[in-house]
Amino acid sequence: MQTERTQFRVADTCTANCSLVSYNRRDFYKITLTLAGKSVLYYANKAIEINRPALVFTNPLVPYSWEGNHEATVAHFCVFTKEFLQENGRVHSLEESNLFKVGGDPIYFLSDEQADYINSIFTRMKLEQESDYIYKNDLIRNHLNLIIHEAIKMQPAIAYFTPQKASSRIAKLFLDLLERQFPVDSQQYSLLLKKASDFADQLAVHVNHLNAAVSEVTGLSTTQHINNRIIAEAKSLLTHTDWNVAEIAGSLGFGYASYFNNFFKKHTGLTPTALRKIL
Template sequence: MKTAIPIYDICSLTQRQDDLLISRFAPYLKSHRNLHLAHKHSFYHLVFFTKGDGSQTIDFQQVPVKPFQIYFMIPGQVHNWAFKGEVDGYIINFSVPFFQSFLLKANYLEEFPFFTGIVDDAVIDIPAASQQKIISLFEDLIRESEEPNVLADDMVRAMMLQLFISVARLSMTTVNKTIPPYNYTLLRSFQKLIEKNYTLIKLPKQYAELLYITPNHLNALCNDVLGIPAGEVIRNRVALEAKRLLINNDLTVLEIANQLNFADNSYFTRFFKKQVGLTPEEFRKTTNNHEHSTHK
């Protein structure tokens, strides 16, 4: 498939090795100025800001950049930055297979709320009491990744898991107070099923069947926790993928409609207009114009 939007893998960003990049953020940013334009990653990506201002856009959702904020991204998400002034912190990029040989559960990372692809769960402000601990973890990671120690990669993996668990504890404290664990697990299972099947399975009742619950139960769960019905959760994921594909100018709208399994182009256009408020062509034009005007 031809592609117009850059898709970066780790080896295109570093000469060191293909599975891991750990760095302070300011030198990384200096080396990769072009990353302020919209791009996709083929790897997991996280940044902890210690200094910074401006904004970033993750999957077409704009969020402010501020000190002591950490964000996480999964492969396939679309991203760009619009920083103001000096920015610093820490960055880790790691490949999909990086943990697979290390962990018995291949999908272990998906258990973390910030590795779901849901932007609101992936941008976390670190409270003052925990900021020094998180900085220390990143400093230890940089030291370990730069020294040629025995079993260095495994030590890095262990330290990264410590970082993930520490941040997850901070981010999940408020969630767990409001959502019963069973409901949270069920919702995550629904979201994972959507992620695997959204091009083929479009109806809430089909997902309810896979989860061994009634469609009413699934709807009530989504309304209670997310404030929207189950059908809207599915449609939002399809619309997000349509947006990701539309910024690739080499794909026609018809090709995108086919890729997302719509019966025809006009049905896809009606669906997109209802979800996004613009036709696919209007969205593509608006996004391209915004890119050019922001980065002249």
């Protein structure tokens, strides 16, 4: 029996029930409410100091990390898929929204009144999540939209600064973002980021700046890293799945199997079919 795919979860930091059985970070958007303390959020190539109540919106395709005692400052967070929020077509593309779009402003600082209000919404979402009400997902979706619309009415934070060792950080972000696309575990999935410019767009940096940083730090070009990772995944799929070559090509973002064959042979000296025969 196939387990139903989880599309939403709300929890407090460090609570046991915040794990997702079918969680895949590349599929989930996240909203975090912080209420006190100090931390720094590194989001793409930006760094933002958080020293008062704030809402933080993170995109599944943009790497981020926290510095400081983040867990002690977070009150609630929720993760959700695009499909959960967009059910019945009521919400426009999340990737293009001001809250989640690449290069957008992910942090919205709150007044005490706003923090209390949004804190109460998170509390209600947690209660509904544990209830047996048959339409609880509709209620949760409404609460989630309330949070989103409250943020849309606010002015975003603009106190960004450039982290030290910018080249090292950009290179790490690129490698994190590259690895986040793998493993390819479904024929319905296709790589979204296949060129250096795709990664530069996600990280909100110029492609030349990205290429220079990656080359400086790793000794390999951005394209070499991308190609090496795609080849490694292709070999894994050829070895561990019964997918045919066309299915593997599609899942790796190649429009035609012939393009994949040529790419694979160029980098390995063998066609995918020839490699599979000797494995």
